[in-house]
Amino acid sequence: MATVAASGGVGVATTIKLQSHKPFSNPTANPFLGKKLAIKLPLKTLVPSPKALVLASGGHLIDAVKDLFLGVGVGLPCTVMECGDIIYRSTLPKSSGLTLTAPGAVLAIGALSYLWATPGVAPGFFDMFFLAFVERLFRPTFRKDDFVLGKKLGEGAFGVVYRVSLAKKSSSNKEGDLVLKKATEYGAVEIWMNERVRRACASSCADFVYGFLENSSKKGGEYWLIWRFEGKSTLADLMQSKEFPYNVETMILGEVQDLPKGIERENRIIQTIMRQILFCLDGLHSTGIVHRDIKPQNIIFSEGSRTFKIIDLGAATDLRVGINYIPKEFLLDPRYAAPEQYIMSTQTPSAPSAPVATALSPVLWQMNLPDRFDIYSTGLIFLQMAFPSLRTDSSLIQFNRQLKRCDYDLVAWRRSLEPRASPDFRRGFELLDLDGGIGWELLTSMVRYKPRKRTSAKAALANPYFDREGLLVLSFMQKLRLQLFRATQQDYEEAAKWVIGLMAKSGTEQDGGFTEAQLQELREMAPNKKGTAQRNALASALRLQRKIISTLNESMDELNQRRKSLWWNRWIPREE
Numbered sequence: 001m002a003t004v005a006a007s008g009g010v011g012v013a014t015t016i017k018l019q020s021h022k023p024f025s026n027p028t029a030n031p032f033l034g035k036k037l038a039i040k041l042p043l044k045t046l047v048p049s050p051k052a053l054v055l056a057s058g059g060h061l062i063d064a065v066k067d068l069f070l071g072v073g074v075g076l077p078c079t080v081m082e083c084g085d086i087i088y089r090s091t092l093p094k095s096s097g098l099t100l101t102a103p104g105a106v107l108a109i110g111a112l113s114y115l116w117a118t119p120g121v122a123p124g125f126f127d128m129f130f131l132a133f134v135e136r137l138f139r140p141t142f143r144k145d146d147f148v149l150g151k152k153l154g155e156g157a158f159g160v161v162y163r164v165s166l167a168k169k170s171s172s173n174k175e176g177d178l179v180l181k182k183a184t185e186y187g188a189v190e191i192w193m194n195e196r197v198r199r200a201c202a203s204s205c206a207d208f209v210y211g212f213l214e215n216s217s218k219k220g221g222e223y224w225l226i227w228r229f230e231g232k233s234t235l236a237d238l239m240q241s242k243e244f245p246y247n248v249e250t251m252i253l254g255e256v257q258d259l260p261k262g263i264e265r266e267n268r269i270i271q272t273i274m275r276q277i278l279f280c281l282d283g284l285h286s287t288g289i290v291h292r293d294i295k296p297q298n299i300i301f302s303e304g305s306r307t308f309k310i311i312d313l314g315a316a317t318d319l320r321v322g323i324n325y326i327p328k329e330f331l332l333d334p335r336y337a338a339p340e341q342y343i344m345s346t347q348t349p350s351a352p353s354a355p356v357a358t359a360l361s362p363v364l365w366q367m368n369l370p371d372r373f374d375i376y377s378t379g380l381i382f383l384q385m386a387f388p389s390l391r392t393d394s395s396l397i398q399f400n401r402q403l404k405r406c407d408y409d410l411v412a413w414r415r416s417l418e419p420r421a422s423p424d425f426r427r428g429f430e431l432l433d434l435d436g437g438i439g440w441e442l443l444t445s446m447v448r449y450k451p452r453k454r455t456s457a458k459a460a461l462a463n464p465y466f467d468r469e470g471l472l473v474l475s476f477m478q479k480l481r482l483q484l485f486r487a488t489q490q491d492y493e494e495a496a497k498w499v500i501g502l503m504a505k506s507g508t509e510q511d512g513g514f515t516e517a518q519l520q521e522l523r524e525m526a527p528n529k530k531g532t533a534q535r536n537a538l539a540s541a542l543r544l545q546r547k548i549i550s551t552l553n554e555s556m557d558e559l560n561q562r563r564k565s566l567w568w569n570r571w572i573p574r575e576e
C-alpha cells in the first residue's frame with residue numbers, strides 16, 4: 001500500500017513525499033520514491049463557491065459552514081487542510097462534523113461582535129425585516145375621523161400638539177387620554193423614530209400609538225402622530241417652580257424622604273431624575289438613535305410609570321440606517337447644543353445609502369461617538385438642577401458664553417466663579433461636592449469640549465454617584481468601577497501637563513528632581529528628534545488612517561449620489 005506523507009504549508013501548492021509504492025517489486029523502479037514532489041491543490045476544494053453555499057440546505061448547510069471555516073485555513077499546516085485527503089481519501093479518518101479552527105473562531109467572533117456592536121447591524125436587520133413587519137400586522141390602525149380634538153398643548157415650528165380622545169369610546173379609553181401632533185415636513189422622520197423606539201426601547205420615550213400621512217386637507221399632506229397622554233408636566237415646567245426639586249420628590253419616589261430639607265435631600269432627588277434621563281438616553285443610543293434636542297422641555301413626567309420620558313423625536317437621527325443624518329443646524333437648540341454642532345465629523349459629509357450606512361454604522365459610530373452630543377445637553381440639565389440661578393434662558397445663555405471663554409473647561413469656569421460666587425452658586429457647588437465630589441466629577445465628565453472625552457450614558461449610569469448609600473460605603477467592586485470610570489475618562493494630555501507641572505514645582509537640581517529648564521528640554525525632546533524610525537512609523541500610520549477615512553467617505557458619497565431618495569418614507573401609512 002502506498003504511504004504518503006505531506007509536508008509544508010499549503011496555499012495553492014504543497015509538497016508531498018512518496019515513501020513506498022506496492023506495485024513496484026523493485027523499489028528503485030520508481031524514480032520518485034523518497035523524493036519530494038510538488039502538487040497543486042485547486043482552491044475550490046478549500047473555499048466553497050457562492051453557488052455551492054446557495055445550494056446548500058439541510059445537512060448540506062453544515063458541510064458548507066464547515067468548508068467556510070476550513071477555507072480560513074488556507075496557507076496553514078496540514079492539520080487544518082487534511083491535505084492527505086486529496087491523495088488517498090479512504091486511508092484517512094472520517095471527519096466528525098464541523099471543524100472549528102482557531103483563525104476561523106477568531107473570524108467568527110470578530111464578525112459577530114461587529115454585527116452586534118452599537119448601533120447593531122444584525123439587530124437592525126431583524127428589526128426592519130421581521131419585527132416591523134409583524135408589528136404592522138397586529139397593531140391597530142387609525143384614521144383622521146377616529147379622533148375628537150381637545151385642548152391645544154403646544155405649538156412648535158414644525159407642528160401643533162393637541163390633547164385628543166377617540167370618537168368611539170371603549171371602556172379602556174378615557175376622556176382625552178391621547179396626544180395628537182399634526183406635523184409638517186419632519187413628521188415622517190418622527191413617525192419612523194417613534195416606531196423604532198417602540199420596538200427597541202419603549203420605556204425611553206412617550207408611548208407611541210400610531211402615525212400616518214393625512215392627505216385630505218387642502219393645505220396638503222400632514223403627518224398625524226398619536227401618543228398616549230403621559231402627564232401634564234415636563235421637566236421644564238417642574239424646574240420653573242421655586243419648590244424644585246421637592247415638587248418632584250413624591251412624584252418619583254412615591255413618598256417624602258425621611259430627611260430634613262437641605263442639599264442631601266435635594267441631591268437624592270436630582271440623582272433619581274438624572275438616572276432616569278440617562279436610562280432613557282442609554283436605550284436610544286444603544287439602538288443607534290441620537291435625539292439631538294435634549295432639553296427640559298422635551299422630558300415629560302409620565303404619571304403612569306412615575307418616571308421621566310423623552311418626547312419630540314423630530315430632530316433625532318437614526319444612525320443605524322442613516323435617516324435624518326444630515327444635521328440641520330436650525331433644528332438644534334443653541335441653549336443646550338454641544339459645541340460641535342455637527343454630531344458626525346465634517347469629514348463624513350452626507351448620508352450613505354441605507355445598506356452602506358447599515359454596514360458601516362459601527363465604524364462611523366466609533367469614529368464620531370455621536371451619542372455624546374445628547375450627553376452634553378444632559379450635563380447642562382444637571383447643571384441647571386444643581387444651580388437654581390441657571391434655570392432661566394438668559395442665565396443659561398450667559399453661562400454658555402462664560403464656558404466658551406473658558407474653552408469649555410468646567411473646572412476653569414468654577415475656578416473663575418468661586419471666589420466671587422453668590423450664596424446660591426456656593427450651595428450648588430456644595431451639593432455637587434457631596435460624597436467626595438462624585439457629582440461634580442460626573443458633571444465634568446459630561447460637559448466637555450471634545451465628544452470623545454465625554455462619558456457615555458451607559459458609563460455614566462455605572463458611576464457610583466447613583467449608588468444611594470454614597471461614596472463612603474462603596475463596596476470593593478464599586479470602588480473598582482469608579483477607578484475604571486476615571487481611567488476611561490482620563491484626559492491624558494491634561495494629565496501629562498499636570499505631571500510635568502508637578503515635577504517642575506517639586507524638583508531642584510540638589511534633591512534629584514527636574515528644574516524648569518530641564519523640563520523645558522523634556523517637552524521639546526520629541527519635536528527635536530526629527531526623522532527617527534518611530535516618528536516615521538507614526539507619520540505613516542497617521543497618513544494611512546487619513547487615507548482610509550477619506551476613501552471610506554468618497555465611496556459613501558459616490559453610493560449616496562446614486563440613491564438619495566427617502567426610501568423609508570414609503571413605509572409610512574397614508575390616508576387619502
Ligand SMILES: Nc1ncnc2c1ncn2[C@@H]1O[C@H](COP(=O)(O)OP(=O)(O)OP(=O)(O)O)[C@@H](O)[C@H]1O
Binds near residue numbers: 153157158161234
Ligand atoms: N405624550 C405626551 N403626553 C403628554 N403631553 C405631551 C406628550 N407629547 C407632547 N406633549 C406636550 O406637548 C408639548 C409639545 O410637544 P412636542 O415638543 O413634541 O411638540 P413640538 O411641536 O415639537 O414643540 P417644540 O417645537 O416647541 O419642541 C410638550 O411640551 C408637552 O407638553
